[in-house]
Amino acid sequence: MSGIAAKLQHNREKAQGIGANDHAVKYLNQDFESLRSGCLERGRLFEDDCFEALPSSLGFNELGPNSHKVRGIKWMRPTELCSNPKFIVENATRTDICQGALGDCWLLAAIASLTLNKQVLSRVVPHDQSYDRNYAGIFHFEFWQFGEWVDVVVDDRLPTKDGKLLFVHSEDNTEFWSALLEKAYAKLNGCYEALSGGSTIEGFEDFTGGIAESHDLRRADPHLFHIIDKALQRGSLLGCSIDITNARDSEAITDSNLVKGHAYSITGVEQVEYRGDTERLIRIRNPWGQVEWNGAWSDSSYQWRYVSDDDRERLTKRDDGEFWMSFSDFLDNYSRIEICNLTPDALTGQEYKKWSETEFEESWRSGVSAGGCRNYPRSFWQNPQFVIKLDEVDDDPDDGEEEGCTVIVGLMQKNKRRMRKMGEDMETIGFAIYELPEEYYGKRQVHLKEQFFLRNFSAARSETFINLREVSNRFCLPPGEYLIVPSTFEPYKNGDFYLRVFSEKPADFQEIDDPVESHVEEIEIDEDDISAKFKSLFGQLAGHDVEICALELQKILNKVVTRRSDIKTNGFSKITCHNMVQLLDKDGTGKLGLVEFKILWTKIEKYLDLYKSRDTDGSGCMSSSEMRMAVEDAGFSLNNALHQIVVARYSDHNSIDFDNFVCCLIRLESQFNTFKVLDKDGTGTIELGFMEWLNFAMS
Numbered sequence: 001m002s003g004i005a006a007k008l009q010h011n012r013e014k015a016q017g018i019g020a021n022d023h024a025v026k027y028l029n030q031d032f033e034s035l036r037s038g039c040l041e042r043g044r045l046f047e048d049d050c051f052e053a054l055p056s057s058l059g060f061n062e063l064g065p066n067s068h069k070v071r072g073i074k075w076m077r078p079t080e081l082c083s084n085p086k087f088i089v090e091n092a093t094r095t096d097i098c099q100g101a102l103g104d105c106w107l108l109a110a111i112a113s114l115t116l117n118k119q120v121l122s123r124v125v126p127h128d129q130s131y132d133r134n135y136a137g138i139f140h141f142e143f144w145q146f147g148e149w150v151d152v153v154v155d156d157r158l159p160t161k162d163g164k165l166l167f168v169h170s171e172d173n174t175e176f177w178s179a180l181l182e183k184a185y186a187k188l189n190g191c192y193e194a195l196s197g198g199s200t201i202e203g204f205e206d207f208t209g210g211i212a213e214s215h216d217l218r219r220a221d222p223h224l225f226h227i228i229d230k231a232l233q234r235g236s237l238l239g240c241s242i243d244i245t246n247a248r249d250s251e252a253i254t255d256s257n258l259v260k261g262h263a264y265s266i267t268g269v270e271q272v273e274y275r276g277d278t279e280r281l282i283r284i285r286n287p288w289g290q291v292e293w294n295g296a297w298s299d300s301s302y303q304w305r306y307v308s309d310d311d312r313e314r315l316t317k318r319d320d321g322e323f324w325m326s327f328s329d330f331l332d333n334y335s336r337i338e339i340c341n342l343t344p345d346a347l348t349g350q351e352y353k354k355w356s357e358t359e360f361e362e363s364w365r366s367g368v369s370a371g372g373c374r375n376y377p378r379s380f381w382q383n384p385q386f387v388i389k390l391d392e393v394d395d396d397p398d399d400g401e402e403e404g405c406t407v408i409v410g411l412m413q414k415n416k417r418r419m420r421k422m423g424e425d426m427e428t429i430g431f432a433i434y435e436l437p438e439e440y441y442g443k444r445q446v447h448l449k450e451q452f453f454l455r456n457f458s459a460a461r462s463e464t465f466i467n468l469r470e471v472s473n474r475f476c477l478p479p480g481e482y483l484i485v486p487s488t489f490e491p492y493k494n495g496d497f498y499l500r501v502f503s504e505k506p507a508d509f510q511e512i513d514d515p516v517e518s519h520v521e522e523i524e525i526d527e528d529d530i531s532a533k534f535k536s537l538f539g540q541l542a543g544h545d546v547e548i549c550a551l552e553l554q555k556i557l558n559k560v561v562t563r564r565s566d567i568k569t570n571g572f573s574k575i576t577c578h579n580m581v582q583l584l585d586k587d588g589t590g591k592l593g594l595v596e597f598k599i600l601w602t603k604i605e606k607y608l609d610l611y612k613s614r615d616t617d618g619s620g621c622m623s624s625s626e627m628r629m630a631v632e633d634a635g636f637s638l639n640n641a642l643h644q645i646v647v648a649r650y651s652d653h654n655s656i657d658f659d660n661f662v663c664c665l666i667r668l669e670s671q672f673n674t675f676k677v678l679d680k681d682g683t684g685t686i687e688l689g690f691m692e693w694l695n696f697a698m699s
Contacts, residue, residue: 019148021123021209021345027188030153032140045077045137048155051187058159059193060421069101073166075157077137078176081165087130087139089175092121096178100167103196107185108168109263110203111178113239116265116285120237120346124207125177141184144209146414146498147359152184159192167192190418198417200263202469204237204340211410211502212340213472217331225280225327226398227474228337229269235352236341238266240284243335257294258333259286266337267322272311274303280327281315289321297324341408341502358509359500360386361414364488367624367654368643372491373465374432374453379491379625381450384640385512386484387436390477392505405479406504409433410472411462411486414496417469428489429497430465432458436481445515447640448483465489483512492654513639518672520635523599530598538594547591550578557604567611567658568620576663582699583670607662610634622661624654634665636672 019025028050039046051057053075055065063070078085088096092115097108114121129139140153158179159166168182185206186192201212215224231238244250244261252260268283281297297303304312315324325333344354362384364370371382390405397403409431416426434456440446459482462471486499501509541556542548548556554577561569584596592600614630615622622630624647631638631646638646650660674696678686688696 014148019150021142021149024142024149024151027150027152032138032151032153035153036134036136036138039136039138040134046155047137047157048153048187051154051183053155053157053159057186057191059191061193062196063191063193072161073159074161076160076163077156078131078158081160081163082174084174085131086172086175087180088125088127088177089170089172091115091118092125092177096170096172096175098169098171100165100169102167102192104168104182104198106198106200107182107195107203109200110207111168111181113200113204113237113263113265114207117237120208120342123346125181131176139180139184141181143185143188143206145188145206146412147361147500149209150188152188154180154184154187156180158183188418190421194417194420199468200239201338201340204338205470208237208340208342208346210237210340210342210346211408211472211500212338212470213408213474215337215339217334217336220331221474223398223401224337225269225282226401228266228282228339230353231339231341232266232268233353234341234355235346236339238337238339240264240266240330240334240337242333253291254333256333257291259291262286264334269327270311270315270324272307272315275306279303281324282327282330283322283324284330286321286323292321292323293325295325295329297326297329299323355408355502355504356506357500357502358388358507359498360509360511361496361498362486362511362640363496363644364493365644365647366492366494367651368628368647369640370491370493370495371487372493373430373487373489374458375489376491377454378450380485380487381448381453382491382625382628383485383487385447386486386499387444387481387510387512388484388501388503389481389508390479390503390505391507393479394476394504401476404476405507406474406476407507408472408474408502409462409484410470410500410502412470412498412500414498416495426467426469427493427495428465428467429486430462430471430489431484431486431499432462433460433475433477434483434485435459435477436483441481444510444512447512447514514637516639516642517637518635518669519637520669520672523602525595525598525602527595530594534598534601535594538597542594542597545591547589547593548581548597549591550574550581553577553580553592561658566618566620567608567615569658572659572662576659576666579663579666579670583666583673603666604662607634607665608658611658611661621655621657624651624656627651627656627661627664630661631664631668636665636668 013019017023030050035046055070058070058073059067061067096115097112099105099108114124124142126140126142137156138153139156140151142149142151156176158176165179168178170176170178182195186195189195201214204210204212215221221227228238241263242258242260250261254260265285266282267285270281270283272279272281284293286292292298295301299316304316341355343357364383369382369384371379374380388407390407392405393403394406411429411431413427413429416424460475460477463473464471484499486497488495501507539546541552543552551574554572554574557577558571561567562571580600581590581592584592584600586596610630610633611622614626614633616626627647628643646664647654650656650664675686
């Protein structure tokens with residue numbers, strides 16, 4: 001399927017709800033139920049031919065086929081490793097996740113946090129599978145990927161060395177859900193080695209579909225307590241940790257009984273009256289179920305004597321591993337917190353407030369929509385542009401906080417981890433936000449050009465440009481309309497991205513783009529207007545039939561353009577000349593008469609002037625970005641998607657020579673004219689039968 005057809009199909013399926021959690025996409029079209037049923041009927045264990053038990057599934061570099069690290073690896077099923085394997089022993093817990101010989105601790109930390117939320121866990125790890133009933137050597141897991149849920153099937157052949165699992169494993173050597181989950185995630189990303197190195201936030205998002213944000217407590221937001229409180233009201237997953245400076249610090253215990261380099265969960269915040277003042281408290285949970293903070297507001301500290309009986313009884317219910325501390329002590333002792341804000345569909349209970357969410361998928365394409373950051377003002381405007389309209393302010397601003405509209409903007413680059421084995425890596429990405437002047441309010445078909453960005457400063461922007469999968473930041477903006485421009489740091493970087501906005505109140509969020517229109521002026525020439533000199537020239541060129549066919553036109557044009565030193569061309573192709581004849585052939589002869597040839601000649605002269613005026617460096621070729629403006633000068637308004645098609649079809653390494661420029665304009669005019677003829681009612685929609693479409697496409 002062509003890329004365009006695949007994109008259309010994807011958009012249609014998404015509109016039908018495919019990709020939602022209750023209707024996950026079947027990864028590689030593998031259906032778990034039918035595959036398992038087939039294996040059970042045949043009495044055979046499943047062998048996954050889409051992720052085979054081969055070195056290529058392990059990796060490409062350190063775990064590549066020629067690496068010494070893969071010597072002696074044997075793929076074995078749990079039934080070969082122990083006598084009574086279990087998918088999950090009792091309940092999934094953090095002790096089920098022990099790291100192996102792979103640098104994916106970021107992923108394992110996210111899996112460990114997942115075990116604390118049974119509702120979220122059951123979505124990622126469906127419980128309709130076991131080693132006791134209907135075992136067929138096949139298991140499946142669901143992950144969120146760039147706006148849709150994907151169901152990934154794996155067989156249970158796992159890489160082992162010396163009879164032990166090579167990668168993640170459980171403390172209980174009869175339990176295998178975490179090893180199989182890791183395998184499914186490796187399959188989704190191309191191989192096991194693709195999982196080496198990453199951020200826990202990435203795992204959080206792929207297990208929940210939420211949007212994550214990180215807060216450095218050394219530069220804490222002055223309203224962070226309020227942010228945490230609201231996040232808990234929205235059912236968000238919150239984690240915190242203490243940074244380490246060297247390997248010896250990992251899981252070292254401080255004098256206050258806190259563990260460095262260890263993932264904690266935040267489970268509550270409260271404000272209590274304490275000695276005539278208000279004390280802000282935060283509740284932390286250590287997944288170990290022990291080793292608790294021993295400072296102020298810990299379980300047996302004296303501070304609890306000075307709060308009301310109701311508060312003391314309500315807040316000091318014993319739970320091993322969970323403890324309170326003052327918010328100021330929290331800021332002094334911990335390094336960072338990570339908040340994963342969940343999508344509305346992830347929260348089934350009515351007790352939670354829910355974010356409003358909007359999302360878009362788009363791409364950066366060199367020379368068309370990959371303009372780089374604001375350091376490149378000549379090309380920055382070419383990036384995709386999105387408008388968000390914020391009408392309603394938040395319900396409950398924090399004390400001293402100005403009224404505004406809270407939004408979280410997340411920009412995520414797609415599929416880069418999967419492309420590691422092909423040598424690709426993360427681009428450096430970020431975004432800028434501009435407040436729109438009122439004259440632009442409500443305009444959704446105006447892709448803003450260079451002058452706007454030269455005259456206006458950004459109102460907000462991503463905290464940094466960085467080569468992570470996602471950049472996300474929280475903003476509180478006054479009501480109004482804002483332009484969001486996502487970009488790579490440098491221009492001309494190709495990539496697909498996923499942009500989403502979470503807002504406390506419903507917000508209108510749309511991509512803006514130029515309309516698709518043709519304003520080409522029709523050239524009207526009467527035979528009486530044609531000079532005698534041109535008629536004489538035409539007579540010499542046309543020959544005895546006094547008409548010019550596509551082959552004759554090709555010879556004429558190439559003879560003319562090869563004499564010019566100010567433009568570069570490989571010569572006009574027969575197809576291009578056929579398209580020219582087809583555009584202007586009014587009587588259906590397949591040839592051009594005098595008037596038709598004069599109209600064509602006038603068009604080509606106009607195209608030549610356009611081409612030279614946009615060839616700003618005098619190279620004889622246009623760059624793809626110059627082509628964009630030249631197409632507009634010629635009378636065509638195209639959106640980003642069409643500009644991408646134009647550049648992909650008519651450029652060579654982002655350079656467009658004259659014959660390709662002419663071919664593009666002739667083709668565009670022909671397409672617009674044909675549609676206008678078929679759209680008799682002016683509805684913007686035409687209907688073609690299969691043969692009609694095929695004849696049209698092949699002509």
